[in-house]
Amino acid sequence: DALAALLEKWTPPQAEAKGSTKKVYVADDLRAAIEKGELVNYYQPKVAVTTGDVVGVETLVRWRHPVDGIIFPDQFISVAEAAGLIDALTQVVLTAAITQAKAWQDAQLALRVAVNVSMDNLASLNFLNFVADATATLGIAPHNVVLEVTESRLMQDTRAPLEILTRLRLKRFRLSIDDFGTGHSSLAQLRDIPFDELKIDQGFVHRAWKDETLRAMYDASLALARQLGMEVVAEGVEDRDDWDLLRRTGCDLAQGAFVSPPMLPEHLPGWIESWRER
């Protein structure tokens, strides 16, 4: 069926990286790609562990390269950041995601839409103004928009990004701390920035049920999020054993290949139907 076909086509990012020599893309390639509309958003479901409800999707960008095929973001996001193209990239991804959210909303599909935001986007008020305008124009409530910021970059920068995050939160956007456990954000930062959601990095989720060290990281992250009143997402849920650990430990949301790989938006309604029947 459609789901099986989708799963068959999907190669997990690491497998992809191991198998092929990586081509290096330069700023000019990427600038042209943005202009020609070659960036495409995929969406990966986030589901509630106890009820199975699909509560939202995370936007994951791919570059549909006319010659090289599908390029994964690990190969071009850092290029965009280094070349000063990340504001343009984020605006393209966000606009497409909000437009898609509007289409789902009109089709009675209530979903939160998450977008990955680079710390470089938070250097000025541009991003805040852009996301506020885009959501207001399309009639998407800010509390249905989740902005995911990677933990590893949180410490590096100075005050400006933290202030902009706080302002976004005051406008009721949902803030998510991504790849939790891989950075070293201080407890003070977690206290000062009102994150709504904490995503436990996939490296501490898959196989945590059988590895004591992973399990300790997973448990500590879950407990911290609980203490701070954040919703917890476990990433990289790859099999039934991973899923069962989330159930046993009361994790809120799950994301990963066991639920669904990222997919094109037109496949989402059909996928939700088959997920409900499962």
Ligand code: C2E
């Ligand atoms: P991330 O935000 O941590 O996203 C999760 C990554 O794990 C995605 O890789 C996803 O496809 C992959 N994944 C999903 N399920 C599983 C699973 O069960 N097991 C494993 N091992 N992996 C799984 P992807 O799409 O290649 O994205 C890589 C990273 O690129 C993302 O990590 C995010 O940091 C960044 N990224 C993606 N889209 C954007 C974007 O639009 N803007 C920015 N600034 N960064 C982006």
Ligand code: CA
């Ligand atoms: Ca993310």
Ligand code: CA
């Ligand atoms: Ca992550």
Ligand code: CA
């Ligand atoms: Ca990651």
